[in-house]
Each structure stands twice: as C-alpha cells, then as structure tokens.
Amino acid sequence: MKRGFLVLLLGVFFLLFTSLEVNAQDVPLQGENYFEQFKQLPDSDSRIDFFFDTSNRYNQNSAYDWLDAVNVYLNSSQKTSDSTSVSDYQLIQSKIYYDLGDYDKSLAIVKELFDDMEEYPMEKKAHILNIMDDDYSKLELYDKQIEIRRFKREFGLTDNVSFYDIYSSLGQHRKAMEDYMTEEKKNLEDGDFYAQAVYNNNIGNYLRLDKSTPTALGYFKKAKALIDVYFSDIINTKTENQINEGNHLKGVIVGNIGKCYVQLKEYQKAIPYLEESIELINKYNTGKVSTELVENTLEIAECYLQLNNFEKATDYLSNDLAPKKIRNVIKRNRLYASYYDRTGDYKSANEYLKQNNRIRDSLDDNDTNIKSQQLESVLKQDLENSRKMVEAQKADLEKSRNEIIEKDEKISLVFISLIFTLLGFSGLVYAYLKSIKNQRLIAEQKHFIENSLIEKDSLLKEIHHRVKNNLQMVSSLLSLQTKNTKSKAAIEALEEGKSRVKAMALIHQKLYQNEDLSVIEMQGYIESLINSVQSVYKKGGHNINITIDAEGVELDIDRAIPFGLMLNELVSNSFKYAFPNDEENGKIYIHVRKTQGQEGFFEYTDNGVGLPEDSEERANSSMGIRLMNRLANQLQTTLNTDRTAKGVRFWFHFK
Structure with missing residues (x-):
C-alpha cells in the first residue's frame, strides 16, 4: 500500500516537473529577485x-x-x-x-x-x-x-x-537592407534559429520602412515561425536570459506584423498582433524605455480610431507613453486631434494641432541639411573603409608577389653561371624598361577607357531620365484628357493607356537609378509596378494579398518593357474583374525564375472569379488580350492560360 502510494507520488512530481520544464519558455522566473x-x-x-x-x-x-x-x-x-x-x-x-x-x-x-x-x-x-x-x-x-x-x-x-542601421535612420532603407544582407547573411548558421529570426525581422523592418509592405510582411511571418521553432527546440537548453530575450524578440516581431497590417489599412487584423506585442514587451522588457512599445501603442490607438471605437482609442492614448522621439510625439498629438475632431470637440483638436505646429516650428530649419551632412559623412567613412580594405588586399598581394620574386631570384642565382651574369643582367634591364613602357601605355589606355565608360554611363542615365520624364508628361496629358472627357468608355481607355505608359516610365526610372544600366532588378520593379496599379484601383487593391517571388532575377530593357506591360495588364484585369465583391481573401501570386544558362519561367495566378465562359471569343475583340499576345511574341514565347478550381493562371517560358 505504502509502496504504491510512493510510486503514485513520484509520478505526480515527475509530471509536474515536466510541465514546468515545457512551459519555461512562456513563464519567466518572476520569483527571482535580482536586485x-x-x-x-x-x-x-x-x-x-x-x-x-x-x-x-x-x-x-x-x-x-x-x-x-x-x-x-x-x-x-x-x-x-x-x-x-x-x-x-x-x-x-x-x-x-x-x-x-x-x-x-x-x-x-x-x-x-x-x-x-x-x-x-x-x-x-x-x-x-x-x-x-x-x-x-x-x-x-x-x-x-x-x-x-x-x-x-x-x-x-x-x-x-557596419553602417546599415545608420543608413536606415537617415532614410536610406534600401541601401541599409542591401548592406545588411551582404554583411550578415554569410554569418548565419543553419541551426541558429534565433539569429535567423533576428535577420528576417531586420530585413522585414527595412522593407516596411521603405513602404514595400507585402514583401515585408512575408519576412516578419518567417521570423515569427523561426522564433517559435527556437522555443520548441528542446535539445538545446536555454538560460533564463535567453528565454527572456527570445520572448522580447517575439514581441517585437508580432508588433511589426501588426504595423504592416496598419499600413495596409487592415485594422481588425492588426489589433491582435499589436495587443500580443504590447503584452510581451511589457512582460519581458520590464522597467526599460522601449521605442517599440510606444510605437505599437500609438498604432493600436490609430486602429481603434479608424474603427470608431473611441473609448478603446483613448484608453491606449492615455497610457503613460512618454515618447522620446519627435515623430512619436507628433503622431500622438495627431491622434488626439483626430479623436477630438471626430467627437466634435474642435477646440481641443485645434490645441493639439497647434502643439504639433509649435514642435515643427521649434525644429532647426537646417535639420534636413544636417541629415544630409551626416549621410555624406557616413558615405565618406564607408568609402574610406572600402578603400582601406582594398589597400590591405593590395598590400597582401604585393607581399606575396615580392616573396615569389625573391624565391625565383634565389633559384636563378644558383643555376646561372658567372659567364652569363652580365648578359642576364642586361636582358633583365631591357625587359624591365620595356615593361615600364608597356605599363605606362596600358595605364594611359585604361584611364582613357575608364573616362569614356563614365561619360557613357552618365549619358545613358540622362537619356533614361529624360525618357522617363517624357513618358510622365504623356501620362499627365492623358490625365488632362480624362478630365475633359465625358464618355465612360473613353475614360477607361485613357486610364488603361496611362497605366501602360507608367509601366514603361518605371522601367527607365529603374535603369537610371541602377548602378548597372544594362539590367533591371525585377523584385523591386514589380513591387513599384504593383504600388502604381494599386493607386488607380484603390478599392480592390487594399483587400488583395499580393505575393511576389522574383528575388535575384534581372532582365535587360528589351525583355523588361514587354514583361512590365504584360504584368500591368494582368494585375489591372485582376483588380477590375477578378474580385467584384471586394473579398477579404483575395490573393495574387507572381513568380519569376531565371537560372544562369537556362530559360526563365513566369507564372501569374489569382483566386478570383476566373475567366468568363466566352473568354476565347472575346480574345479577338479585347485589346488587352491582343496586346499581351503581341508582347509574348516579342519575348519569343506564347502566353498560356489555365482555368483553376478558383481563379485563373497565366504562364510562359522565356529565354
């Protein structure tokens, strides 16, 4: 009897210990009095x-x-x-x-x-x-x-x-992301889930600040999955500090997901993430001032304001935020002004607007110039570091070259007879003088070629810039014509034409912004094109989840222009026809793959209402479909169309 009771008691203690060990990731040891x-x-x-x-x-x-x-x-x-x-x-x-x-x-x-x-x-x-x-x-x-x-x-x-965080603080978010990926990706280890979560969160944050919200959201969700894997890894035991830091990182990540949904104006989706973030940061960052906590509290207050839940909004705004950054102070005052304006207290709203005006007036007029000077300082230091690295590499190469020359000379001295010493020395002098002459000629030709290339690049950039400006002028003329046209069909045709002109202008804009004038990076181009089309079809664009998978793909201008025009037609058609009821679960997936030495592949799908039954008959009369088929001919391929169970799929291979 006693033995059975003892076994039962040990079993209960074992289960209790196991439960505490499993849940250790969620509950910090609050009983520890570190002070x-x-x-x-x-x-x-x-x-x-x-x-x-x-x-x-x-x-x-x-x-x-x-x-x-x-x-x-x-x-x-x-x-x-x-x-x-x-x-x-x-x-x-x-x-x-x-x-x-x-x-x-x-x-x-x-x-x-x-x-x-x-x-x-x-x-x-x-x-x-x-x-x-x-x-x-x-x-x-x-x-x-x-x-x-x-x-x-x-x-x-x-x-x-490294300077990527400084570049981001000065508004150069894309530059920050590129430098960060170059420096940090090579240091990531496969099993280090915490470091991978930090990496994906930082990439997502740079994209969010650069307004590439859909792509940023993908990185944040990947970071959240990685931090969850980090906690579920029971093989590697974690200290209390590691558990605390991991949960704080999770709070930051879910807060960033919430901020993305606020940027996409999906306020109901944003609220649960922001609430979870505030709870985690309060719990695992106790006693410390947190910029993320202030920003997330302001974001959730804005969500409730947009949803007309004024009581919840004021609950969050009345928290003891104590924002340190000027932009957060201005945002808090703006939210208060919006609240009082919506509730009819125009006097209080006006007071908060005046406070913001005073804050802006108190800022130094040279604030922009100071930031420009700081950015210039960062760039100079970055270039100086690069120059030092190049000089160090040159010094190492020169040292190795000198060591090889010394060894060769020692070996030569052993085997050269005294009779041929004078002849050999004369030959070396002659070769040396000839080498100096050749090197001088090569250096002069190299300098001339480099100057010519610089001049060529400048002229090409100017040409692309002017072409872009001319296309924008054409777009503006089409906009003016739209305002003076009463026919609905004519207005739609003009809008479609304007959208196509913008797609071509964007190509030239990307070219003169690139260091390499021969190719266009497709991930950034597609994101910019999607944002341009969304600005025309705002209603559908804000309820559609767009996924772009074109990282690392580059195309020359001859293929990029027909490719961009075709994608413009597909996205516009999805916004206009695929989601007539403004569904919340609308999805568009764009995939571009290009392997070195192999053909490329393009795929476009949406989960909308699909093509009508008489789509083949309409193809002969639809300008958009005829245009896409001609563009496919320019790419030396054929546009294929598949009707799926829900939606439509377009795809083709290209060289």
Missing part, C-alpha cells in the same frame, strides 16, 4: 558582471531602486579612492540612465570613462563603446556614432564597421 542578489554580491567586479548578464533585472524592483543602490556604492568607492570600483559603478549607472531613456545623462557619464579607456580590460571597453554607440543612435548623432564604431574595430571588438 537582492545584486546587493549580496561581495564587490564591484562581480556586480558589474551580474548586472550586464541579467536582461530582465528590473522584474521586481524599478530602475530607480537600482540607481539608488548604485549611487550608495559609488559614493563609498569614491571615499576610499577605489578607482576600479568607481568606474564599474559609473558604467552601471550610465546603463541604468539609458534604460530609463535619459540618453544625455547616460552619455555624459560614459564619456568620462571613455577618456580613460586605455587602462580598462577589454570587456569593460566593450560595455563603454556599446553604451556610447546606443546613446549616439538615440540622440541621432550619427557622425559621433561612426567614430565609436571605428574605435570598436581598432580595439578588435569587431572585424568590420
């Missing part, structure tokens, strides 16, 4: 390690409690003239002020430590430079941030100086 543990440590060395190794340190005591305790330790160390302890506590103090959002105070303290940084161990140097890097980023002092990153490389804390 008390910190105070019980014997010295500043152990306290600074504990502080920086504990991500959720403010789980039970606020940052102000920590600051009071650190101030006591700092005063005591100053009285005993313990310089090492003083610098340790000042470093902790600086990080606490950063967590509280007082970046000026944090920077003032850490700059004093920076002046004496040579005497500190490498780990403390890393903390100092990381805090200064973060402070300058928040204060938008990017030229200073560049200097700190240069110090990081000089101290060996990083192999390369």
Whole structure:
C-alpha cells in the first residue's frame, strides 16, 4: 500500500516537473529577485558582471531602486579612492540612465570613462563603446556614432564597421537592407534559429520602412515561425536570459506584423498582433524605455480610431507613453486631434494641432541639411573603409608577389653561371624598361577607357531620365484628357493607356537609378509596378494579398518593357474583374525564375472569379488580350492560360 502510494507520488512530481520544464519558455522566473542578489554580491567586479548578464533585472524592483543602490556604492568607492570600483559603478549607472531613456545623462557619464579607456580590460571597453554607440543612435548623432564604431574595430571588438542601421535612420532603407544582407547573411548558421529570426525581422523592418509592405510582411511571418521553432527546440537548453530575450524578440516581431497590417489599412487584423506585442514587451522588457512599445501603442490607438471605437482609442492614448522621439510625439498629438475632431470637440483638436505646429516650428530649419551632412559623412567613412580594405588586399598581394620574386631570384642565382651574369643582367634591364613602357601605355589606355565608360554611363542615365520624364508628361496629358472627357468608355481607355505608359516610365526610372544600366532588378520593379496599379484601383487593391517571388532575377530593357506591360495588364484585369465583391481573401501570386544558362519561367495566378465562359471569343475583340499576345511574341514565347478550381493562371517560358 505504502509502496504504491510512493510510486503514485513520484509520478505526480515527475509530471509536474515536466510541465514546468515545457512551459519555461512562456513563464519567466518572476520569483527571482535580482536586485537582492545584486546587493549580496561581495564587490564591484562581480556586480558589474551580474548586472550586464541579467536582461530582465528590473522584474521586481524599478530602475530607480537600482540607481539608488548604485549611487550608495559609488559614493563609498569614491571615499576610499577605489578607482576600479568607481568606474564599474559609473558604467552601471550610465546603463541604468539609458534604460530609463535619459540618453544625455547616460552619455555624459560614459564619456568620462571613455577618456580613460586605455587602462580598462577589454570587456569593460566593450560595455563603454556599446553604451556610447546606443546613446549616439538615440540622440541621432550619427557622425559621433561612426567614430565609436571605428574605435570598436581598432580595439578588435569587431572585424568590420557596419553602417546599415545608420543608413536606415537617415532614410536610406534600401541601401541599409542591401548592406545588411551582404554583411550578415554569410554569418548565419543553419541551426541558429534565433539569429535567423533576428535577420528576417531586420530585413522585414527595412522593407516596411521603405513602404514595400507585402514583401515585408512575408519576412516578419518567417521570423515569427523561426522564433517559435527556437522555443520548441528542446535539445538545446536555454538560460533564463535567453528565454527572456527570445520572448522580447517575439514581441517585437508580432508588433511589426501588426504595423504592416496598419499600413495596409487592415485594422481588425492588426489589433491582435499589436495587443500580443504590447503584452510581451511589457512582460519581458520590464522597467526599460522601449521605442517599440510606444510605437505599437500609438498604432493600436490609430486602429481603434479608424474603427470608431473611441473609448478603446483613448484608453491606449492615455497610457503613460512618454515618447522620446519627435515623430512619436507628433503622431500622438495627431491622434488626439483626430479623436477630438471626430467627437466634435474642435477646440481641443485645434490645441493639439497647434502643439504639433509649435514642435515643427521649434525644429532647426537646417535639420534636413544636417541629415544630409551626416549621410555624406557616413558615405565618406564607408568609402574610406572600402578603400582601406582594398589597400590591405593590395598590400597582401604585393607581399606575396615580392616573396615569389625573391624565391625565383634565389633559384636563378644558383643555376646561372658567372659567364652569363652580365648578359642576364642586361636582358633583365631591357625587359624591365620595356615593361615600364608597356605599363605606362596600358595605364594611359585604361584611364582613357575608364573616362569614356563614365561619360557613357552618365549619358545613358540622362537619356533614361529624360525618357522617363517624357513618358510622365504623356501620362499627365492623358490625365488632362480624362478630365475633359465625358464618355465612360473613353475614360477607361485613357486610364488603361496611362497605366501602360507608367509601366514603361518605371522601367527607365529603374535603369537610371541602377548602378548597372544594362539590367533591371525585377523584385523591386514589380513591387513599384504593383504600388502604381494599386493607386488607380484603390478599392480592390487594399483587400488583395499580393505575393511576389522574383528575388535575384534581372532582365535587360528589351525583355523588361514587354514583361512590365504584360504584368500591368494582368494585375489591372485582376483588380477590375477578378474580385467584384471586394473579398477579404483575395490573393495574387507572381513568380519569376531565371537560372544562369537556362530559360526563365513566369507564372501569374489569382483566386478570383476566373475567366468568363466566352473568354476565347472575346480574345479577338479585347485589346488587352491582343496586346499581351503581341508582347509574348516579342519575348519569343506564347502566353498560356489555365482555368483553376478558383481563379485563373497565366504562364510562359522565356529565354
């Protein structure tokens, strides 16, 4: 009897332990009092390690409690003239002020430590430079941030100086994404799901800021799937800090998904993601100022305003947000003004609009010039780093070449007889002089060719720019003609013509914006084309989920123009006819594949109402279908059409 009871009791404890272990990813150990543990440590060395190794340190005591305790330790160390302890506590103090959002105070303290940084161990140097890097980023002092990153490389804390986050802060989101992919993708490991989630989230954020919302949404959903896989991986045990950081990252990712749905004006879809994000960030980023928390709270307030749920909107707006960034302050005032305007309190709405006007007036008139100067500084530093890398590579090649020459000379000296020394030396002198002459001629010809190529590229860019401007003028003339035309059929024909002209203009715009004038990157072109068509057919465009899979595909102008016109016809037809009831689940899928040395493949599908029964008879009278068939002939292919169970599919192969 007793034995059976003991077995049952052990079984219950086993199940309870297993349940706690499985759910550890969701529930942080809130019972851990890090503040008390910190105070019980014997010295500043152990306290600074504990502080920086504990991500959720403010789980039970606020940052102000920590600051009071650190101030006591700092005063005591100053009285005993313990310089090492003083610098340790000042470093902790600086990080606490950063967590509280007082970046000026944090920077003032850490700059004093920076002046004496040579005497500190490498780990403390890393903390100092990381805090200064973060402070300058928040204060938008990017030229200073560049200097700190240069110090990081000089101290060996990083192999390369990266600027993609600075480019993004200065509005160059595409440039930031390209540099980030170049630098970080090569470092990703297959089994590191956390790092892959961070990578996909950052790519998605650059695309979201660049208004490529549908593509950004795909990256964010992939990042969320990766962080879920990270938590479900039971083989690799995780520390409490890793669980905390993973859940905070998940909060940021789902918040970004919500922001994408807000940009797409799908407010009902956005709300659950934003609510989950706010809950996760509050839970796993306790006591720290969070830009993501402020932005997500403002986004969800805007959702409820757009849905006319004023009570919920004011609940979120009245939260203690304390936005630090000017754009968030302006957005909060704009939302308040919108709320009061909708509820009929025009006086209060006017007050908030005046506040925004005062904020804008108080900004420095040279703010744009300052950002341009900072961007120029970043570009110069980026070019300088590239130049140094090239010089280092040249130096290594020159060193290797010299070593080879030295070995050859030693071997030659062994086998050359004294009788032929003078003749050999004369031959070497002659060859050397001839080589110098040839090198001089080659250098002159190379310089001439390079100048000619630069001049050619400039002329080609100017030509493409002027062609684009002329096509835009044609589009404007068609718009004027539309306003002066009363016939509905004529207006539709003019609008279709204008859309086709825009598709061709976009080709030339992409060409003169590219470094390589011979090809067009199709992923970015298709995204821009979709945005252009959506601006014409707003009603259907905002309810259709568009997926574009053309990453890495490039086409020359001879194929890009008929390809773009054909895609313009297909997307326009989908917006006009495929979804007559404005369905929420409308989907369009565009796939382009081009393999080196092989033919390409294009596929376009939608899940709309499909083609009518008499579509083959209409093909002879429809200008759009005749145009697509002629464009397919230009691509030396045939446009194929398949009726699916729901929707339609167009496809063709091309060379």
